[in-house]
Amino acid sequence: MVHLSSAWLLGGPLGLLLLVPVLMAPTPSSLCTPLKTLNDSLSHRRRYMKHNFPINYTVRVHSEEIFKLSNIRRMRVNRTGLDELTLQRLWFQVNQGILKKLIRVMPDRHPSRRYTAELETRFRDAEGVFVQSHPPEIFQQELPDSVQDIWDRLTEEPDKVPEPSWRYATPKSLMDNFCHTMHCLFSECFATEEQHDYCGASHWRKGRKRKLKPES
Ligand SMILES: *[C@@H]1O[C@H](CO)[C@@H](O)[C@H](O)[C@H]1NC(C)=O
Ligand SMILES: *[C@@H]1O[C@H](CO)[C@@H](O)[C@H](O)[C@H]1NC(C)=O
Ligand SMILES: *[C@@H]1O[C@H](CO)[C@@H](O)[C@H](O)[C@H]1NC(C)=O
Numbered sequence: 609m610v611h612l613s614s615a616w617l618l619g620g621p622l623g624l625l626l627l628v629p630v631l632m633a634p635t636p637s638s639l640c641t642p643l644k645t646l647n648d649s650l651s652h653r654r655r656y657m658k659h660n661f662p663i664n665y666t667v668r669v670h671s672e673e674i675f676k677l678s679n680i681r682r683m684r685v686n687r688t689g690l691d692e693l694t695l696q697r698l699w700f701q702v703n704q705g706i707l708k709k710l711i712r713v714m715p716d717r718h719p720s721r722r723y724t725a726e727l728e729t730r731f732r733d734a735e736g737v738f739v740q741s742h743p744p745e746i747f748q749q750e751l752p753d754s755v756q757d758i759w760d761r762l763t764e765e766p767d768k769v770p771e772p773s774w775r776y777a778t779p780k781s782l783m784d785n786f787c788h789t790m791h792c793l794f795s796e797c798f799a800t801e802e803q804h805d806y807c808g809a810s811h812w813r814k815g816r817k818r819k820l821k822p823e824s
Contacts, residue, residue, distance in 0.1 A: 636741035640797035642734035643790065647798070649727050650787045656723040657710075658780040666776035667709055672758045674775055675702045676785045677792055677809050687754050693746065694755055696793050700735050701762055706782050707731060720779075788812050 675698075683690055707728045714721045739747065751759060761769075791798045791806035798804075804811050 635794050635796040638741055639737050642737050643794055643797045646730045653783040656720040657783045660720045666778050668774045669777050670762055671775045672762050673702055673706055677788055689752050699793050703786050710779055
């Protein structure tokens with residue numbers, strides 16, 4: 609199978625460098641069904657996460673919750689010993705917090721409330737399958753220090769976080785990151801015959817004019 613060979617190639621440092629852009633964790637195929645359902649929901653994000661909000665409306669998030677393709681790229685290059693599963697766990701942790709924050713700012717009758725609650729349900733379904741499809745020991749392993757630091761900041765009591773550490777982001781931009789990083793980290797579920805590089809920012813800019821500048 610495909611992932612066996614990429615796991616084997618991981619052995620050598622050279623292989624690691626060359627393979628970084630296409631490196632994949634063996635995503636269990638059972639996880640693809642809930643992730644595709646999530647992808648379907650996310651296709652309506654412009655309507656529910658932009659049009660139903662005031663212009664430039666932002667929510668306060670941890671800086672680590674601005675989790676973009678560029679963060680994943682940087683972490684893959686920079687952090688030795690970081691495996692895909694760890695990044696996937698981080699993805700679940702980050703987006704769980706984001707969905708919670710979004711729901712919290714919506715009154716019960718907000719026109720995006722039901723959409724967001726459903727998104728969260730679908731997200732939890734995917735998380736359940738993710739956890740079940742790996743042996744429990746994997747989730748007890750220590751995280752690399754750098755990831756543990758991120759994790760600790762994500763789960764810090766909000767009133768212990770100093771004001772300058774917060775970031776403000778629009779719901780739509782958070783959902784864009786959610787969607788793009790999902791395709792990148794679980795690319796086996798989304799790959800088509802053409803083998804897109806979902807982790808490259810250029811893939812997501814296709815609809816737009818040109819590459820303006822590298823994503824920061
Ligand atoms: C994910 O959603 C997009 C629409 O946002 C759609 O074009 C694409 O086909 C979907 N991918 C899968 C694998 O369902
Ligand atoms: C929204 O933000 C953009 C970019 O920061 C700014 O140019 C625009 O004037 C803002 N619009 C409103 C209505 O505040
Ligand atoms: C590696 O990480 C450090 C600190 O997190 C950062 O300053 C540096 O720019 C990163 N290097 C690359 C190549 O991204």
